[in-house]
Amino acid sequence: MHSPEHPHKSDSQIPSTAVKGRIFDVQTFSIHDGPGIRTTVFLKGCPLRCVWCHNPESMETEPDVGFIPAKCIACGQCTLVCTHEGHAIVDGRHVFQRGLCVRCGSCTTECPTGALELAGKEVTAAWVMSEVEKDRMFYERSGGGITLSGGEPLMQPEFSAALLRLARDSRLHTAVDTSGYAGHTVFDRVTALADLVLFDIKMIDERAHRRLTGVSNRRILRNLQRLLRDENGPKVWLRLPVIPGQNDSPDAIQNLIDFCASLWGNPRLEAIHLMPYHRLAESKYQEFGKRYLINGTHPPADEDISAIIRRFSERGVPVTRS
Amino acid sequence: MPTLGRDEEVIQGAYGIDLSPRVERLRDYVLNDATWADHYAPRAWLVAESMKQTEGQPPLFRQAAALAHVIRNYPVTIREGELILGYQQHESFRGIGWLEFDNLTNGERREALRNHVQNLSIPDEWKQKVFDAIDYWREHPRVIPHFWPQTPDYISRDTRAGVYFGGGGSEGHTVPGYERVLRHGFHAILEQIDGEIARLQPWKPDDQKRKLWLHSVRLIAAAACELGMRYAEELRALATRESDPLQAEEYRRLADICERVPARGARTFHEAVQSLWFCHLIMGWEDGINANSFGRYDQYLYPFYAADREEGRITEDEALELLEAFHLALYKSYDVQQATIGGQNPDGTDATNELTYLFLEAMWRVNLIRCLSVRVHRGTPRRLLESAFRLIRRGGGVPFFFNDEAIVPALVEKGIPVEDARQYAIIGCVEVTIPGKTNPHAVSHMMNVAKCLELAMNDGKDLATGEQIGPQTGTLADMPDIEALWNAYKLQLEHFARHAVELSNQGDLAQPFRFPLPYTSILTDDCIARGKDMTDGGAHYHYHSTCAIGLPNVGDSLYAVDQLVFKEKSVSPDELLEALKANWEGEEREKLRQKVIHRLAKYGNGNGDVDRWVERAAHHYCDHMATYTTPHGGSFHAHLFSFVWHLDCGRATNATPDGRKAHDPLAYSVSPQQGRDVEGLTALMRSLMTLPHEHAAGSSSAIIEIAPKLLDEVSLDKVLDVVQTAIDKGVGQMQFNVIDSATLRRAQENPEAYSHIAVRVSGFSMRFCLLDKTMQDHIIARTKHEEM
């Protein structure tokens, strides 16, 4: 349904450094996105629409305008620059009329307080690498490197491939955090450049997957199978989000366990992580004017997570909490 | 659920559930026995008693005689179960313990003191003695001679304006050479003094002076030789009265120890620890608690421990219990009696030993926060960092880390031979000394560099009052570029540095008249050989360390001015000055301030363009202080440390171009201004790495606030990798404060000031995430757990 059409399809002649892509964050000291200390590059755009997505600002390819009322001092600066009447000061209070906004970003660079922020800027691979290089000493000490996350890195294959190539050339450990949802050519081409793939498995049941993420998981599972078959391919860590009330029914968990048990033992598969739901994304949904469909969900209790871990281990599959 | 880490199991067993009954009891004494807390009273009357007898004698002699009298007569108190005997002067500094410094000709003050004494839980007969002492000092007020009759006007004006302050004195803040007493006893010191006396040639004028000094300090050494004996006698008396044979046996065993030390060299670990404690008690009687510190006790106690273990005289558990008892004897609710563990040997190899770990373990088990510093270097075992972080996780910010990779070269740069430099130890909070050899004049004066920048922008005039305080170096409007402001800043700082050095040197020269330190001196090389007090040039090393306060604000401000006024030209110099004078008040000015805070780079985020300014300011300070000399030929060591004075200096400083409002606190030491470092731990470290730690012989200091989540079993390893990288790259000093629920409550009220609080979750981008209730719950969930 969503065909991941890359907006900046680039000529393969241009050097990796010059390839451009759209990102919304470069986060240093990322310590749960692969081995060691890493810098995670968050690429913008995702073909999935998981109801629990914790990076709502990542979903769309277009830039997103975030607005934090608590930081706004109603100075009116934004009203002066917006040519689409996106902002108004009414009775001394600022009103953001998101419906009128065309996401040009002008107001976000003018807002003095940081109440308006733009998620999604176009950058070159060289620029990203210069940011990533700053923490080299920490990667070297810890065995870390760069992780591409998002969003879905595979939605910007040229850019992802360029980043991975550059990182490899400068001897950084490379990881790609993916939903696995991509055409197999793209999938193979990008993952082949990574040392590690962090592969999300959200649900096994196809209909439920479609309902909760907007896409079928057939492609995803097929890509995973292929990835694990490739003897020279990257290492794989499976990551299983646990979202109370969404994908944690006994059946769903049982399916996951069966599925993982069938894979465990594969030499490429290094680890399986449970990723319990957390509520940190709530404020981001408000900020970006998106509806948080699972508002009010509580993180799973520690006991519930340990119970799941126990069930996995009874099947001989060691699973840890991320 | 992740399996509980080892540490958590211990936390849940709060207060070390497996403490021995003895240690439980000692812990209870410390926390709940009020009589102990008031035990500082006797010094008051003992000094007065002695003074009555020595009237007409030279002041130094009288002071030494008074201390000897205290040592000989301080009441001996022994409670059942104690392993380390003797009570420390408990009052922190100069209260009734130091009546000679009080203004007792003032009736109100006398009344206040009397009331204070009346409420102490001490025997009535003691109270009467203190009252008599108060009367004595009323009738015989101590005349304190000043080296210079008056502080010059310009210094009074500068300090009133809050540009610098301090006194240059050297009471407190030392690490005496206790090691020598542990090895050889006070008898050896007495013999050395007698040897020097025998060699005197009193017809020589210098030797006249030495003679007085040597005869005075001799009184102290001789009294110190008898201190243990008084305890031994009391213990033997207790043993005779004791019906429980085991307890009686213990008393006799302790009596044997006190008979030996501190008069003679210790033969066992227990004797060594008791000897150390006696040495330190006397220190408190001379000079108060006052940041007099222990130095590298894991090093100098180790030979005694190793020999006992070798001979099978002690088990590890027994040693641990002893250290726990020692820890408890030392405990104060506010404590600056620092101790140092770990680090390098004089030859540069790693010095960590079993005692290093045992000290950490004792602190962990007793579970009362006290000052402790771990020296680290490239070769520090990972295990030591892990043990240290186990304590850090519990909160309280201890232990601190001091990096040999920075401090040793800084000391060497000051002319201290590398073998001695590698023996450095920490005093008080964050001050550096070479133990047993130094008069370090720690925190000799404090320079408010942010105020210097304020004056540099405004022709030497205070921004709020317009008072001319500094030299006329022009206003921002006259300056063609940022270099002009930088030069004006340097001129201001150097002008005030001269005055501040004058203040320090004046204090230094006055010290031997004001309050010599005869006891500290006999434990400090080369005082006895030179026959001179450490306050009078007797010490082998003497230097002053002086603090620069507000460096991060200066750097952020210079960068902001450069961007706004000179590069973007979006703000005119006058507009900026007016905004600062108006404390950013007014709509447009607030907008500008918000822009400065949110849109301009800040120190602490690994951004080289702005970090460079902090580095430049810090470097300039270190270099500039190196141009001055102390009265005894020492140097001034830059100390990039603010203690709590960044609050005072902040109060004295008007609005600054970094977006800070008038009177708000300045940055702590070399930490970023609160809330301005938002890029995470590695970025912060990169900023810290740019600073000239290896030129700051007084040490730098940085508090790093860290969410408890980052110290859980999964993340700790990575934090340790960051710390080790920082050590490799020469970051001088680091303190990790684990964010607790109280901090988070404050954060709820003022989220902006806490935007540096970060968590990391797999695949989650923090950038647009607010420090809101949800996030606080996320952090606090863990914090509560830790605080159980």
Ligand code: SF4
């Ligand atoms: S510019 Fe920013 S602070 Fe000013 S009114 Fe607009 S959103 Fe609010």
Ligand code: SF4
């Ligand atoms: S992003 Fe552009 S269109 Fe949208 S509110 Fe801001 S200025 Fe207006």
